Amino acid sequence: MLSEGSPAPKNRSGFPERSDAEILEQLKRSQHAVWFVILSLMGCLVASGAVVFAGYVGAVPPVVGEYFGAATLIVWFLAVFLRLSRRINPPPEANEERILRKRIDALQSRWRLMAVFFVLFAFTTTFSVSRALEQLSARYPALALLGGSIFVFVILLYALVAFYGPRYLDSNHRVINDELSHALLARALKAGYLLLMFMVGGVLLAILYRPALAVPVLCWALFAGFAMPTLYYVILQWRTGSGG
């Protein structure tokens, strides 16, 4: 039993014991603070840009425009670091398994959004790289080999995203790959494997038909090998259990 004035019990991390509700509340405040910082930065950048632009077009003296443009960003920086820097930090218990388990739905939802962005990034990468490699391979084979190696490395990183699913966020987050996630991921990867085999067959036929198509077709096959199972998994996650 605790005597009066004795220190509060501490957890394994050396912090005072708190209830899960308090930890989740602090986490929510920290996430709100992060959003506030991001949105206020965007607002300040727009305001700062507007003031500098006003100076540039002569609406205000250029020196005044530059001064206020810089001052806006400095004020934002000071406000954030003096007022919000402590609030931004998530609670130290945020990555403990029991807390992560309570946040499964939010973390999975965040991962779905990330997965869609990963697919968009992969699309833009493939779009630019496939064209560049096609031109480089004819004139500068060594440079094309280097570019191709980087592209393959990036695509393999994307494939890891698809393979690990939500737990790709962080190895500590493996608890968010619950049974349903595992089952849906297995289904998506099974479909992805079949699709990949069809695509490799299609690529062979395309190259035989027109050898010049080899580079772009292979690039897009690699992209599809990542994008299709990832999007399929995201759709499966969205569709399942949406009822209450």
Next chain:
Amino acid sequence: MAERRLGNRLKEARTRCGLTQTELAERIGVSRKTINTVENSVFVPSTTLALMLARTLDTTVEELFYVIDNNG
């Protein structure tokens, strides 16, 4: 040949305990979608999850789950 499906009384047991899907999911440590898909017989839970559901809802696995034989 008979096609077998897994039926369940999860919703009844959950409402008897006065829990929502989210509350039950939080207690077990799975997503709300998992509870929802098990209730709707879309997803067949593992033995571990079935045992945890039964323990949390203060019942037995046999009470919660049963096999439906569809003679086709």
